[in-house]
Amino acid sequence: MIYALTVPQFSKMLDNLSAILHKAAAYADSKKFDVAVLLNSRLAPDQFALIRQVQICCDTAKLGVARLTGTLEQAPKHADDETTLAQLLQRIEDTKQYLAGFSAADFDEAATRTISQPRWEGKTLTGEQFLIQHMLPNFYFHLTTAYAILRHNGVEVGKKDYLGPMPYQGA
């Protein structure tokens, strides 16, 4: 289930993120202001702006999957130097392409793998603890914050934009 919780679901949510960024661009166009205003908006003066929220969201997916699969050394590096909408959309696309390289079998040992991060100063979590208590809450946190910055600034986004399509059966 760890594969299903991460690779396809993150990929879908990153598509939704691209879609709301396109909505932001259309809104800026219609109001005749530069979309960069939205990209550099934030909800509080000491909070990261939208660009950084998108970067962290992408890295939570990329580095989380890399750590869970024990392939951190091979993960591509990103300089976090995006300033334009086009660059930000490309960052999302790069992340999706990276995720697409994994299969369910890559996560066979993920639940019990020992996970650490530089800022944890040598402390560790199991893969399952990391996934449930750190990676998933963080991913959705930065995605929702990106959404909230746009919502607060008048872009017409709703819950369906955030969740994306559901694979409904029947009726």
Place this chain on the structure above:
Amino acid sequence: MIYALTVPQFSKMLDNLSAILHKAAAYADSKKFDVAVLLNSRLAPDQFALIRQVQICCDTAKLGVARLTGTLEQAPKHADDETTLAQLLQRIEDTKQYLAGFSAADFDEAATRTISQPRWEGKTLTGEQFLIQHMLPNFYFHLTTAYAILRHNGVEVGKKDYLGPMPYQGA
């Protein structure tokens, strides 16, 4: 893993939500305004205010677990009539107590259970699809939005308040 993703993790995140609401109350006290101002704040005029975000967050946990365990009929009803901080904290506490009544074995058939909701008009998802694509993203969405409303209004909350303590080993 469905139990671990929901019951203990939602319970922990609801504790974190209580804690940031207490921070909101302390902030209102220090600035000499009624905390009800924060409870009725929102990030956009057509978005739900903080009270409703907390109610939906609680119900996403309660009803999600009820549906996954096939016990929807027995789930307690809530009237969504909270107006004070004390009532909102009690709602969170009620939800935590409800969650505490479940064990991992209650989720044995959750992944393949057929899930529906009134607004889906007869359509269904499997339990695993519902959990991954609907319940988890929704729970974290409303939790993050509650956090964002407070953050935007000056309450000193940070990522650690949102994530809560990690069960680190070693070092």
